[in-house]
Amino acid sequence: MGIALAGLVLAGRLLRLHARPPAAARPERGTRAGPQHRLQRPRNHGQHRWQPPRYRCDYGTPASARQPASARPDDDRQAAGRSVDLRAVEAERTEQEQQRRQKLERLRSQGTEPYLSRFDRTHSSAEALALFVEVEKEKGAEARTEPVALAGRLVASRVMGKATFAHIQDFAGRIQLHVKVDKLGEPKYQQFVDLDLGDIIGVRGSLFRTRRGEVTCEVEDFVLLAKALRPLPEKYHGLKDVEVRHRQRYLDLIANPEVRDVFVTRARIVEETRAFLRARGFIEVETPVLQPIAGGAAARPSITHHNALDIDLYMRIALELYLKRLIVGGFERVFEIGRIFRNEGIDRWHSPEYTMLELYQAYTDWEGMLELTEALVAHLVQRIKGSTSFSYQGESIDARRPFARLEMVDAASQASGRDLLKAEVPELRRLLAERQIEARPGLGWGGLVNELFEELVQDRLVQPTFVTGHPVEVSPLARRRSDDPRLTDRFELFIAGTEIANAFSEINDPLDQRARFEDQARARASGAEETHPMDEDFLTALEHGFPPTGGMGLGIDRLTALLTDQPTLRDVIAFPHMRARHAEP
């Protein structure tokens, strides 16, 4: 062990890495006791040592089925069967996994710790390539740089006897390594050859350009930082299986570098949005995710339970009602970018949890929101795409201002060949029926007009288009139009046939708001499935005085899908929800 340790320390000095000695040499840190000590409260506070959380998560377990863990009848059986299970697990491992585990054991028995704690690299792959190009300018084609330290995942290896070419991959890209036995010496060279694809290593060496022209690190020393126990997906075709790409996104990210770009762009979109809003005087806030009433939209919520309060809570379906409470409290420009949850269907444009931007600005109205939304979207397109237009799934999208505008009722009237402002409910139902569209029960004039719009117009709105003047019936939180009480001061922004943003002049008449909630309750009673719930606490806030306010919501995931040219929302959500896989039916 002593010799092995010395070798490791030597390697550590060479590479300036901070390798921890093997576990056996540092008993004080080799167990879980270390981290737990840090969680302990000071001794003079009595017996308050760290303990596991008292309440286990029994979410979803019927009360009748709950019992102490020790009382569960199958616990003993599981404990007794453990060794058998482990053998079964071992037998189920693939040959490659077994080989890698054996290799791991061999390394440990030789005194090499295959999982180190730190490696100080000097350059990323991209920085190293740039460095070489700079040096090459001065010294010409035969240039060699000073040694650099690089780290990454081994993704390709071409062993050619006494020399090996390999590639490591880091966040910035890939870089080639050249490993020669006469640089490393026989034992160390053999260790390199024994590495597996997927292992994470650190290397040190100078940079040069090969005959074929690739900038390459001539490895003088290397260290294994983390052994991979499972093989990588195929190097040429990448990982194609959509199910695996989603369930094991990390493999997708390793094997398909363009996937990383999507999530980097997603982060940039959020950052640009924040910067844009901050520059306009908006303050970012956070409001409850768990809510006693799931309001701000008409959607089915997910439900959860809080043990200490012993109340059921809903996962929020919108940010709206709490942000408005902040406006009541005197905030004049607020926004939140947060996850919301809707317990509904999943398809290419719908996800059970998604990220919404909502913002509220006092003393402005829907037209102020329209200006802001148009400016924000045009700004994001410019910043992300570097242009005023972009391509989405083969369709060219022109995001130059001003975006098109369309009155919802006008558009639906034109598409249906009838002036819907003058049409009555039976005629609207007939228009829908003629087109084999089944109108949901309980819909009135506004709901049916909205239905006609969605069926006949929405899909055709490929270019950015503001649709204005939604019916009151489908807008329980939007201010009524002064010149037509059936409509509201509202707009939605459509791009590529999908709704991206939704905004309106907020209701600041608490009595009107109460009446709207009551309308919603009536709609529910006559069969509408999703209606806005009554929220007395919110009404109380409005009754204290709510300034004229414009509000807007924007779907970050959908916008990201557009700006990254991804066909579905799943492609811009790192870990999309999927059904659990069952071994047995």
Place this chain on the structure above:
RNA sequence: GGGGGUGUAGCUCAGUGGUAGAGCACCUGCCUUUUAAGCAGGGUGUCGAGAGUUCGAUCCUCUCCGCCCCUACCA
């Protein structure tokens, strides 16, 4: 929810009523500027799960499960 497609080696995919193949990966050997390295040898698999038909099923039938697409609901 309804319709269609799909599931075969670690990955990408062929294929057949007589228990299975290719490329990459992997294992053995050779190879010191290669790059989808190459050459020689090796198949490592509950053919998604269960039942049925059959002498025999990965293939045919039924049921179930996952995933994808369309459709319905929601944004």
